[in-house]
Amino acid sequence: MDEESLGWDYYQGNNSYVEGVCGDLSDYHRDYTQVAGIRYFIAALYSSIIFLAVTGNSLVIWTVWRNNHMHTVTNYYIVNLAISDLLVSAIVMPLKLLEYTAPCEWHVFNSDALCSVLYYFLPIFVFASVLTLVAISLER
Structure with missing residues (x-):
């Protein structure tokens, strides 16, 4: 095998196989995000956090928008926080x-x-x- 056939894995100078090396071997470090199990764990964790954050913040925005009695200055600050999040x-x-x-x-x-x-x-x-x-803390 040569370096091109290994893709993101390279040969080290002594012909031993090194996993998880990205880029030049002169700055060798183990990139644990390139290990398949860790990559899937990170993707699952991030995806669940993204889903919960989008759902929760959308519900906050929708709740304040739909209920006229919730149109207060403090709730507008909370909506602004929900929009940025x-x-x-x-x-x-x-x-x-x-x-x-x-x-x-992929670069x-x-x-x-x-x-x-x-x-x-x-x-x-x-x-x-x-x-x-x-602003919320100063307003209170």
């Missing part, structure tokens, strides 16, 4: 899941576009959540 769980978390579980040979974040989108939206949504919590 919904955006994190619907946009950022699937991209992070892709980043963590994609095989090395998912080699292009500047996807990497820029992820690392542009991530701090915006997180700061929106944090600043909403600050």
Whole structure:
């Protein structure tokens, strides 16, 4: 076998087989996200968290929107927090899941576009959540 036929696994210099090596062997490290069992565990965990977060935040938004007696300033802050958390769980978390579980040979974040989108939206949504919590605490 040669390096190309191994895909994301490489031969080490002494012809011993090394699993989970991504990239150049000079900066060798074991990438546990490339192990199939761990990759499936991370995908299942992230998928369940994404599902629960999208469902829960959507229910909060829908509840406040449908009930007129819940249209208060504090509930609007809570809706704002739910919207920013919904955006994190619907946009950022699937991209992070892709980043963590994609095989090395896919080079998912080699292009500047996807990497820029992820690392542009991530701090915006997180700061929106944090600043909403600050506004709620100041309002009380």
